[in-house]
Amino acid sequence: MLRTEEMLLNVGPQHPSTHGVFRLVLKIDGEIIKEAKPVIGYLHRGTEKLAENLQYTQIIPYTDRLDYLAAMTNNYVLCHAVETMMDLKIPDRAEYLRVIAMELGRVASHLVWWGTYLLDIGAVSPFLYAFREREMIINMLNELSGARLTFNYMRVGGVKWDAPEGWIEKVGEFIPYMREQLKGYHDLVTGNEIFMNRVKGVGRYTKEDAINYSLSGANLRCTGVKWDLRKDEPYSIYDRFDFDVPVQEGGDAWARYHVRLAELEESLKILEQAVEQFPKEGEILAKVPKIIKAPKGEAYVRIESPRGEIGCYIASDGKKEPYRLKFRRPSFYNLQILPKLLEGENIANLIAILGAIDIVLGEVDG
């Protein structure tokens, strides 16, 4: 007797394309996904709870390990929150170093996304090209902070290290090189018929959906919502730079691809201006007490990470440790729309949809 039945398929946690230890429990009918249930928490380290017993400076290394592809923004959001509570004035040179580090991080992060997304789609070479450029950024950040991924670079009131001699010029030289490579990326991938067929119209959602699911970053801007905290709620010194917020209307993976690649160019624009305006001298750390104590009260700050809106909430009772620390981790929020996107989809689109969201499991699991 012939019959058909639903099949339960486990994707992950050990799967090459889930970008870490992410698990999806799929109910599939033939090739159609009936239900998708994400299972997370394999990388949960309890950062927020750990932070309650740590001094503010000691928390910074933990933020490196959240979104390990763009650790500079995570460093910054924590320092920014404490600085907001303490009402600190940050020296100019420190702010410029921070912005340059963060934008380099954004470029590196988007490069990893671009490379791994193409790897998911089945093209191996772009991954290696992206990593060639990323390696240069990582090396520059290494020279700046002494680490390749977990920088632990920012401090409450400024940054830990000044730029080594000739470093700013190096960043300046990198910008035209990167622009040239970006053209190559477009030549190799963007116009490729196979690639277009794989991503166009895949994983489409509307503006309302995006807002209701509280998506942010490229996942929001691909639906036509022009919302970038660097522009709309300028923090640090972002109001001094002239750049655009790339927006697409499509709401599909193709639109997200374009938003991210355009963001790379905008980041390069910011970098170019920051390198130009970089103050010759100045302090890199504000006058802060040896032991930092945030005043009693609470604060919530949010900034634009490569993945979206990253927020940091601190409740302090005036001690040197926070009473409660909470991160709004953009990957975690962005991932929530996945079950909705996958329902009724062909299983062949699964990887293309998951990859386009751009998650980092360290951040999803906190």
Add this chain to the structure above:
Amino acid sequence: MVEALLQSQPGLLNFGIFFLLATVLLLVVLGFVTYAILAERKVMGFMQLRHGPNQVGGRWGLLQTVADVLKLLLKEDTIPKLADRPLFILAPVIAFAPAFMVLATIPLTDHLQFADIGVGLLYYIAISGLTTVGVVTGGWASNNKYALLGGMRAAAQMISYEIPLVMSVIGVILFAGSLNLNDIVAAQDDQGWFILWQPIAFLVFIIASVAELNRTPFDLPEAESELVAGFHVEYSGFRWAFFMLAEYVYLFAMASLTTVLFLGGWLPPFDFLGFIPGAVWFALKFSVVIFFLVWIRVTFPRLRADQLMEFGWKVLLPVALANIFLTALVKELLKLF
């Protein structure tokens, strides 16, 4: 020589000679496959800003593949508990054997060919179709959902692309007037290479053969990023190596067939270059085809399963059919003038 032996009385001596010849062919092919894998890795490395193998066997990594195969031989042979044991063991053999069988008919030069049979091309296509059975069997017997998905995809894909492959070859057969591979090369001596006469057939053939070989952009049966490894996900050690070897022997066979059908086999491109032996020309053309296949692999992303089917049935097949019609028309017109 082979001709005379085939006509003679069967005996122990004949058997011995044939056995020896077959062994020599096997060794030649295995030796080639060893270095084809190395060449592919080197070319891929060159295109992807890497070095490729450069440790085992000097700075060119000349012994890398040998070391890899030895390692696979030494690995523990695991069979999943719930697998269909006999089928699981049989599948790599079914996939592997035809890969070698097809090589017998390929004329490497005008003298070096192991079986000069009248329907060489038909034989090639018929035998190569058997590999699909091995792949599906392997996918089914593994008792793994990913392997099953990969096996099913492989079956659908290989069958769908075999049809345009055969159809594209018919144009060549019409021009050459023969299914014998030797005659096809000889016909190209008179008429010029068939890549000039049959450009459409050549395109369809190359695309369909990449799909037959399960290589990017048609590597869905073993799509690493989706199905982990597809039909051979449960295989390890030498059983896995059999699948891998089959794939590379097919690469050898397909590139040889492309050379024979479209690039004039062992013929030199111009008559005055005839002093260079045919084997050199064959090797050169063959290497160009291999390089082209590696190049494709490095450049393209993967198609989606449904798009793959659509492309095969809705684009390649009609084009191949139109090509047959066109070829017949051209041939008739040529006769008139």
